[in-house]
Amino acid sequence: MTFESLGLEPRLLAGVDALGYTTPSPIQAEAIPHVLAGRDVVGVAQTGTGKTAAFVLPTLQRTPKHKGVRALIVTPTRELALQIGEVIKGASVQTRHKSAVVFGGVGIQPQIQKMRRGVDILVACPGRLLDLVNRRAVDLSSVEILVLDEADRMLDMGFWPDVHRIINLCPEPRQNLLFSATMDPAVIKIVDSILDNPVRVEVTPPTQPVDRIAQSLYPVAREQKTDLLLGLLAEGEHTRTLVFTRTKHRADRLAKQLSRAGVNSSAIHGGRSQSQRQTALEGFKRGRHDVLIATDVASRGIDVNDISHVVNYDMPNTPEDYVHRIGRTARAGASGTAISFVDETEHDTLRDIERILGLPIVCEDLDGFDYHPARIVPDPERTVTNPQRGGRGGQGGNGTGGSGRNGKGHRGSRRGGKGRAGSAGGSSSGNGNGDGSSRSGAGRSSSPASASSQSANGGSQGASRSTGGSSEGSQGAAAKRTGGTRFERIKREGGNLGGGSKGGNGSTTSAADASRHVRRRRPMTGSSN
DSSP states (O other): OOTGGGTOOHHHHHHHHHHTOOSOOHHHHHHHHHHHTTOOEEEEOOTTSOHHHHHHHHHHHHOOSSSSOOEEEEOSSHHHHHHHHHHHHHHTTTTOOOEEEEOSSSOSHHHHHHHHTOOSEEEEOHHHHHHHHHTTOOOOTTOOEEEEETHHHHHHTTOHHHHHHHHHHSOSSOEEEEEESOOOHHHHHHHGGGOSSOEEEEOSOTTOOOTTEEEEEEEOOGGGHHHHHHHHHHSSOOSOEEEEOSSHHHHHHHHHHHHHTTOOEEEEOTTSOHHHHHHHHHHHHTTSOSEEEEOHHHHTTOOOTTOOEEEESSOOSSHHHHHHHHTTSSOTTOOEEEEEEEOTTOHHHHHHHHHHHTSOOOBEEOTTOOOOTTOEEEOTTOOOSOOOOOOBOOBOSSOBOBOOSSSOBOOOOSSSSOOOOOTTSOOOOOOOSSOOOSSOOOBOOSSTTEEOOBOOSSSOOOOEEOTTOOTTOGGGGGGOOTTSOOEEEOOTTTOOOTTTOOOTTOOOOOHHHHHTTSEEOOOOOOOOO
């Protein structure tokens, strides 16, 4: 398939050549014909797959020139806006459309002056766009095509009230295009009223990273993350390494720590001025900085080729952010490496990410690194399926019903009858002689197959256990919890792994045994292009 076969006119094909595109990517091949036909389109594809060109190229072809703002592209971050502006500039070398990119953090007067000279296609961040509208520097009454890029991110960042105002300022009928690496159902629900029989183009699952990314997990204590990162950077060759932190303060602190250690690095986040962000990004692109530290605010706007490694210094807040982060590598057919540090507070997040990915991430260790005893290593036999919740154990007249394996049982009778057992193995007690408590009980099981019961108001205590109820049963049954994930606390001095892993034969699992489940680190070599 060629770009010409998609219906693009010769002048745009010259722009395609100028951008260096040769063959349409899947999202471009699927979306461009629908956009050219005037259909509303919801496009979902992973980062690095050519989403921007998928809406820019047909939008240019459908946008008349010199008649005011006819196409409006709204995007959440400055970096994304600049990236889209560059694609428009390259694609319009022969169509000669006038375009402008507006965002906050810089002076507004140059943007006002550019708007007065005439703009056909406007790329804008929501806040600055509304500022310009309020100053009557931008007129949206002629908009024929409205593009919402990364709409789910705008919802997450709290921009949706501004976006809603912008939508209302654009006339109807118009063509509406939504493109994103993920498309939250909440976004579709919100914008459903503005879409007219939309075509949904979903090239790849929205929460699955590309298969050219080698993913690995490094369990480490929180206070050792910087030392581990320095150790990885010192081992092997690396071209460009992008490091993600959760907050801008941690990004700045890490950049200083790396610089003191002799690593040429810089930070980019929402707290820095536009000029600082551009300087950091340009330095990273041109090789002046080996490492760029970023937050999620900037993650979708970083379009840099040949990023060999992405490091999650802090685990992201959502599985979707994980996919966006590691999608900065392995772009345009290259391969890449994604490394995630997980400390003792981040295992719940890891579990959510692995459930979305559908498989556990392989654990690795850095040879020779002196890991802190407090680090927690995920169980090598962990599952990634959603655990089934048990029911709520009933509370009878004299006893409280036991809990289910992973949940709480049903509410017991107010009078002295039997409570109902939890659906996943809980049991209950109480053939009461007096009035039962009206509150539901929640006894905890001492092992996956046992359920305890506690007396409520009758003064007696009963207990019933289902088969295999001992926490130190044969074959070490208590070391596993069906459907869940157990994490093992490493004790460097030959102690047991925490969590009741003692089997029926009295054997223990030492830190040395556990280390066999963690692969030795793979050298940080550059990606093959």
